Amino acid sequence: xxxxxxxxxxxxxxxxxxxxxxxxxxxxxxxxxxxxxxxxxxxxxxxxxxxxxxxxxxxxxxxxxxxxxxxxxxxxxxxxxxxxxxxxxxxxxxxxxxxxxxxxx
Numbered sequence: 001x002x003x004x005x006x007x008x009x010x011x012x013x014x015x016x017x018x019x020x021x022x023x024x025x026x027x028x029x030x031x032x033x034x035x036x037x038x039x040x041x042x043x044x045x046x047x048x049x050x051x052x053x054x055x056x057x058x059x060x061x062x063x064x065x066x067x068x069x070x071x072x073x074x075x076x077x078x079x080x081x082x083x084x085x086x087x088x089x090x091x092x093x094x095x096x097x098x099x100x101x102x103x104x105x
Contacts, residue, residue: 002026002054010042012072015060019076026050028080034063034073034092034100044069044094046076063101064094 003025005018022029029048037043042059049055061076062069074086082103092100 001052002050002056005056008058008060010044010059012060012062012068015046015058016072016075018056018058019079022048022050022056023080026052026054029082031103032077032080032082032084033102036094036097036100038095038097046073062094063089063092066090 003021005021006014008014008018027050030051031049033047033049035045035047037045044059044062046058046061047055048058058076060069061073063073064070070086070089073089074084076082077084077089084101084103094100
């Protein structure tokens with residue numbers, strides 16, 4: 001069952017805390033999608049899908065630049081065995097609206 005999570009508001013540390021709660025309760029995600037919406041309130045949205053049908057959309061994990069959000073995404077990926085290293089995260093497109101990257105492809 002999906003645990004109670006804190007509101008992220010685009011804050012990486014809260015997103016990572018929520019990620020740890022999800023991992024403990026649901027195991028690693030079976031799918032991860034990076035969505036960009038430059039017109040939205042939260043530009044970077046990382047949507048994860050779990051085996052039990054649960055989903056969560058993180059707003060505190062980013063990509064396409066070298067900063068706290070991408071480092072947080074790299075940490076989340078490492079913790080959950082998602083094959084996306086920081087070097088690739090920094091290089092991803094963060095200007096085009098829509099899905100920037102998905103795993104599995």
